[in-house]
Amino acid sequence: MFLLNVIGKGAEPALFRSLDNGPAKILSPGHAFDMPVAESEALAEARSRTEGLELDINLVRAGRRRKKLLLADMDSTIINVECLDELADMAGLKPQIAAITERAMRGELEFEAALRERVGMLKDLKLDALEKTYLERLRLNPGAKSLIATMRANGAHTMLVSGGFGYFTRRVAEAAGFHVERGNTLLDDGEKLTGKVGTPILGRAAKLEALEEAVARLGIDFAESLAVGDGANDLAMIQKAGLGVAYHAKPVVAAAAGASINYNDLTALLYLQGYSDNEIVLID
Secondary structure: OEEEEEEOOOOOHHHHOOOEOOOOEEEEOOOEEEEEEOOOOHHHHHHHHOOOOOOEEEEEEOOOOOOOEEEEOHHHHHEOOOHHHHHHHHOOOHHHHHHHHHHHHOOOOOHHHHHHHHHHHOOOOEOHHHHHHHHHHOOEOOOHHHHHHHHHHOOOEEEEEEEEEHHHHHHHHHHHOOOEEEEEOEEEOOOEEEEEEOOOOOOHHHHHHHHHHHHHHHOOOHHHEEEEEOOHHHHHHHHHOOEEEEEOOOHHHHHHOOEEEOOOOOOHHHHHOOOOHHHOOOOO
16 A cells, blocks of 8 residues: 655645545644555655645555664765865865765766865865864754654664765764764874775765665665665665655655655654654654
8 A cells, every 4th residue: 555645834634635545644733644545646646736835745655664774874964064065165175076076966976986086185184174074064954863763762773874974974973873874084194184085985885785784684674774865876775775765865866766855854754654743752
């Protein structure tokens, strides 16, 4: 059975009369609900009816909704910025580096080569720029702590898997509550960056491998996993996971993902799994 999952201010089952195949389940009054529908074609009709409204509408299967594994991208997914772009700002190079980041995230450039190019441009940046970037620029996106806390409370394993840098992933994982984290390594000489990144580089293939390894280690099916991200290097894990979510993502990712969240915060990933308000661990 398919469920139409609707999230956003003003989400009401009455908007979708004639598409329903049974009563809706309210997950959050006036904000989120599930509605059984007879066929997958209902998604296109539901979205066309609500064009112009800021509603995230997705089709999900009724069974095995609550996932036992979460893999999340960091930059522009769990946090509000692209760390490399903010480091570039410290070096006075943000426009040049951010342009490369944007093309890489859209899938127009090969991730590993683009990462090496951008890191190379940061050669001789003093290490205190990393701490300054973390303290002044990085913020957890709304709903991040509640997402992780709720999934952990329900027995899920949570992983932060980033093409960004370990300096930031370690701190972000601790702040958000992830079990584990993985990221790339910026090489330095003790005082400043060398312009090199440690190998192997964690990119699209490594994110997929992290998902595959975690599924095997936990003894679960891929259907019991959730992967979320916004850029092209997240595509492989998003497409392999049981629930792959494009979060405020680039068009190439949104087009390929099983679900998209464009308007709501990270608690939307809980509503996608069928959690109700009274089951969500609310953390500021």
